[in-house]
Amino acid sequence: MAKRRSKELTEEDLKQLVFQKNPQVKFKRKAGIITIIREQNHPIQKFFRKMHMRIPEESYLELDPYCSFVFSKINGRRNAYDIGRELVEKFPEADQFRYTRLILFLQQIENVDHLIERVPSSEQKIA
Numbered sequence: 001m002a003k004r005r006s007k008e009l010t011e012e013d014l015k016q017l018v019f020q021k022n023p024q025v026k027f028k029r030k031a032g033i034i035t036i037i038r039e040q041n042h043p044i045q046k047f048f049r050k051m052h053m054r055i056p057e058e059s060y061l062e063l064d065p066y067c068s069f070v071f072s073k074i075n076g077r078r079n080a081y082d083i084g085r086e087l088v089e090k091f092p093e094a095d096q097f098r099y100t101r102l103i104l105f106l107q108q109i110e111n112v113d114h115l116i117e118r119v120p121s122s123e124q125k126i127a
Helices: 011-016 043-050 065-073 080-090 098-112
Strands: 019-021 026-030 033-039 058-062 116-118
Touching: 011 080, 026 065, 033 065, 065 080, 065 098, 080 098, 098 116
Parallel strands: none
Antiparallel strands: 019 116, 026 033, 033 058
């Protein structure tokens, strides 16, 4: 099997990646740390709650300082390139592999966790 080579992202590619927070996601900010609040309302969970099982109605996902910073910068106008530059200004130790890690994190919270969504290029607002 041949290895698939990943295309290197250019500066222009990073400037095209603009995300906004999913409006259905609840979160709270305390001392610079963001906590994502997820409702636990699956029908099976509701059934077991009626059976007096201890199943919380909400689960909490606390982001670390890096992730909290990135999540707070996502607003529908900033692109991945600008967020990466601001990340290095706040956390100088994050300079090595900053865009690789940033893109992986953004893809994770977009595709798996559904916390953010990509803004189509025709709707991008001028910063």
